[in-house]
Amino acid sequence: MGARAEPVRQQMRLRGRSYVAFVFCPFVPIVGWLEEIDATLARSPGFFVGKPVVLDLSAVDLSQSAIAHLVTSLESRNIRVLGIEGVDAAHVTMSMPPLLTGGRHCVIQQNKPEKPAAKPKPTSLLLESPVRSGQSIIFAEGDVTVLGSVSSGAEIVAGGSIHIYGTLRGRAMAGVNGNPAARIYCQKIEAELLAIDGYYQTAEQIDASVRNGPAQAWLEGDVMKITPLN
């Protein structure tokens, strides 16, 4: 005699959930009220599609057949009634939407119209002429690219990397907002000072072997490495 495996019983779990519904409050004469509904639908035909609608009948005194008729009229207009409130339980039959109680007033929030997407802020700065002595270029939002040389006595301060298609003779400070991955690239390195994320090297400390050719400066830990770029 073998034990019969019991089918696994799944516990039925009851949960609560609240929804916001539109409340329709019909007034007498009902025909007049239905005409108002028609006018609204004419203006915005799909307005009530998919939205749960509750009928609040506390302002009118309808018989059971009148309620049934009203529900049918609304359904013929593509308005599905979720529930009815404000009537005696006796008036509501099983074929009608259920009686609801305990509804709370709440404000219907309009969907805010989508704000036009803000123009994306530029994240890199392009300079097409050389940077002259005494000029100071500060761009904390990202990379800076210079199509020309950076003269002695000029400085470039960037939140990102610095790319110089020319000779760097001035100061270059990259990664100023705490970006240790920033790098400095140039076609010829004669810089006065290089700094990445606060770690700096002056011209004296730059190895002679790196000079007079394309080079890049980057951070390895807290040491700045300057290597030829080929």
Place this chain on the structure above:
Amino acid sequence: MAKVLVVTSGKGGVGKTTSTAALGAALAQSGEKVVVVDFDVGLRNLDLVMGAERRVVFDLINVVQGVAKLSQALIRDKRLENLWLLPASQTRDKDALTDEGVGSIIAELRTKFDWILCDSPAGIERGATLAMRYADEAVIITNPEVSSVRDSDRIIGMLDSKTVKAEKGEHVKKHVLITRYDTARAARGEMLTIEDILEILATPLLGIIPESQDVLRASNVGSPVTLSNAASAPARAYTDAARRLMGETITMLVPVERKGLMNRLLGRRAA
């Protein structure tokens, strides 16, 4: 159309006043109506170099302040009838210049002359910025040595930001004029090369003026070097530069030293 040209440098003592006088005289000699304006208020030199220091009655500051009319302050050159000078004041200083005053003088000069050469003072303060403020073109005087080149670079940056033309988004046409080019030191490789200078300044070259005793002699006799000794090397270089300013294309001659035989045998190099 009148052209306002500022002769500037940043660094002092490189040859702005000499060049203003020499270029002004060369332009006047080719028939243009030229006025040279001294903006170095308090340390004026253009009147000395032009040989007009004993004829100064009214000056730029008097005109700015409305004390005198422009025609009262302008001094005609004795040698060239279409070359005029507007001297600076020696008793005042640059704070007496105002933007509106300079603007109205330049506007009035534009109606009377073909070329208005503004001799800028050294530095980057008010005198220099006002001299360049209304310029259409600029000649940047540079000596072939590092401090002059760096200062010239600074001035080029300011020409692109502090002039009326730059503020309107237009372009001030710039030229580099290399002065005091010492041919002997260049031959020995002791000076910045022309290529280095042009690479750093990234501006077209107007001319190369050799270092010469003729320049000092000319200013001592109160004459622009192009007038006092037109055959000398600097005078010829300035004349070529003036012709380039007027739009001619002339091959650039790099000055070379020519030593005579006796000089080679007996000459001693100056210390």
